Amino acid sequence: MLTRRGFLGAAGLAGLAATTCSRPGDALGELQDDLPPLRRPSAAPDVVARDEEYWRRVAAYYQVGEGYTNLEAGYFGMMAAPVLAAYHGHIDRVNRDSSYYARRDYGADFEAVRERVARLLGARPPEIALTRGATEALQRLIIQYRHLAPGDAVIYADLDYGAMQLAMNALAQQRGASVVKLEIPEPATRANVLDAYARILEATPSARLLLLTHLNNKTGLIIPVQEIVALARARGVDTVVDAAHSFGQCDLTLDDLGADFVGLNLHKWLGAPVGAGVMYIKGSRLGDIDVMLGDDGPADRIESRMHTGTANFATFLTVPAALDFHDAVGAPHKAARVRYLRDRWVTAVRGTRGIDVLTPDDHDLVAAITSFRLGGRTGTEENQAIVRDLLERYGLFTVWRNGVARGDCVRVTPSVYNTPADLDRLAEALRALAARA
Numbered sequence: 240m241l242t243r244r245g246f247l248g249a250a251g252l253a254g255l256a257a258t259t260c261s262r263p264g265d266a267l268g269e270l271q272d273d274l275p276p277l278r279r280p281s282a283a284p285d286v287v288a289r290d291e292e293y294w295r296r297v298a299a300y301y302q303v304g305e306g307y308t309n310l311e312a313g314y315f316g317m318m319a320a321p322v323l324a325a326y327h328g329h330i331d332r333v334n335r336d337s338s339y340y341a342r343r344d345y346g347a348d349f350e351a352v353r354e355r356v357a358r359l360l361g362a363r364p365p366e367i368a369l370t371r372g373a374t375e376a377l378q379r380l381i382i383q384y385r386h387l388a389p390g391d392a393v394i395y396a397d398l399d400y401g402a403m404q405l406a407m408n409a410l411a412q413q414r415g416a417s418v419v420k421l422e423i424p425e426p427a428t429r430a431n432v433l434d435a436y437a438r439i440l441e442a443t444p445s446a447r448l449l450l451l452t453h454l455n456n457k458t459g460l461i462i463p464v465q466e467i468v469a470l471a472r473a474r475g476v477d478t479v480v481d482a483a484h485s486f487g488q489c490d491l492t493l494d495d496l497g498a499d500f501v502g503l504n505l506h507k508w509l510g511a512p513v514g515a516g517v518m519y520i521k522g523s524r525l526g527d528i529d530v531m532l533g534d535d536g537p538a539d540r541i542e543s544r545m546h547t548g549t550a551n552f553a554t555f556l557t558v559p560a561a562l563d564f565h566d567a568v569g570a571p572h573k574a575a576r577v578r579y580l581r582d583r584w585v586t587a588v589r590g591t592r593g594i595d596v597l598t599p600d601d602h603d604l605v606a607a608i609t610s611f612r613l614g615g616r617t618g619t620e621e622n623q624a625i626v627r628d629l630l631e632r633y634g635l636f637t638v639w640r641n642g643v644a645r646g647d648c649v650r651v652t653p654s655v656y657n658t659p660a661d662l663d664r665l666a667e668a669l670r671a672l673a674a675r676a
């Protein structure tokens with residue numbers, strides 16, 4: 240029988256038990272009774288990525304739906320069993336003790352969560368605010384950016400997330416600034432992406448704010464954010480970085496991005512319950528983001544830049560359990576595994592007539608997410624039909640994406656509960672669909 244202590248011990252993480260919000264965790268034993276211990280092999284992450292026995296044990300911690308194969312893990316993350324149990328426990332506890340808990344003890348528990356998240360990201364706790372997701376964080380960072388004046392310009396790219404493009408438009412409109420749009424080259428390479436940003440910065444001397452998406456949701460391309468941030472900074476241009484997909488899908492810290500303003504999710508690749516994200520403002524830059532809607536709290540605290548009101552207590556309280564599980568699986572191991580699964584289907588179809596894989600194979604530029612087009616089809620209905628075919632004929636669940644300058648595509652996103660066989664079936668299905676096209 241695997242109890243919570245057994246799970247953490249097996250994962251070599253018993254010391255972390257005391258740092259989590261532990262009361263509701265008592266329920267973990269029940270849910271984990273028949274789960275095998277999660278003992279991570281000591282080999283290098285790239286080797287562990289191919290250890291099917293280990294990933295079978297990891298997958299056993301997920302209650303995956305039956306009757307279809309989910310290859311759309313990019314939307315939000317599934318909670319692993321210990322995380323789900325902790326979440327249920329926190330919901331029960333918060334509901335039972337209600338304001339008696341929230342008014343007396345929640346503040347300290349919330350601070351402990353914030354400290355844990357800051358440690359994961361490589362930030363100081365006062366530099367982060369917990370949000371309901373990346374959207375909330377990024378919209379506030381953009382719209383509260385203080386330095387845009389009439390005649391200035393903002394820059395964003397076709398692969399940036401739709402809601403953030405709209406926020407940049409709104410900011411520009413409010414301040415009398417102009418909007419400059421960039422098309423990310425296709426096919427993308429590290430050199431041509433860097434060159435595209437260098438050229439647009441050079442051609443836009445009035446630029447003041449740049450939006451960058453580290454790992455975009457349309458093609459999964461990872462751009463060299465740190466270098467682009469440095470290029471922009473050298474020209475006096477500030478950067479807001481959308482890292483909604485980055486943490487947990489890639490093994491990184493905020494230092495790897497080098498940005499002063501970042502929005503990210505805990506509820507995608509870190510496996511926290513839906514409703515958890517982070518707004519990061521580098522300590523020395525707090526004064527460059529305005530307070531939120533006339534907030535009259537202490538202006539030297541990030542809380543005055545992000546006011547969520549009453550949010551989901553249980554979601555935030557569950558974050559440490561999600562990070563415990565993430566650490567137990569192993570951040571570099573998980574990143575290597577999802578990329579291995581991605582490489583599995585891409586290697587099998589790359590170069591096949593009629594299949595155009597949009598995302599490069601350079602391991603600095605890709606993680607789990609990759610998109611394709613079939614038979615050069617770039618229309619919305621055509622790509623929706625491919626998604627329908629994959630589900631109805633082959634039981635494979637994917638998603639259609641739009642907003643790429645060269646046209647629509649289909650996105651594939653495996654997660655740690657998928658198997659190589661799932662991706663082999665996808666490759667076979669794509670070859671069959673391409674042959675019919």
Ligand SMILES: Cc1ncc(COP(=O)(O)O)c(C=O)c1O
Nearest residue numbers: 372373374375400455456481483
């Ligand atoms: C690149 C990117 N940015 C921002 C978001 C918004 O994240 P959320 O809806 O979790 O707030 C998403 C969501 O998928 C995304 O893919």
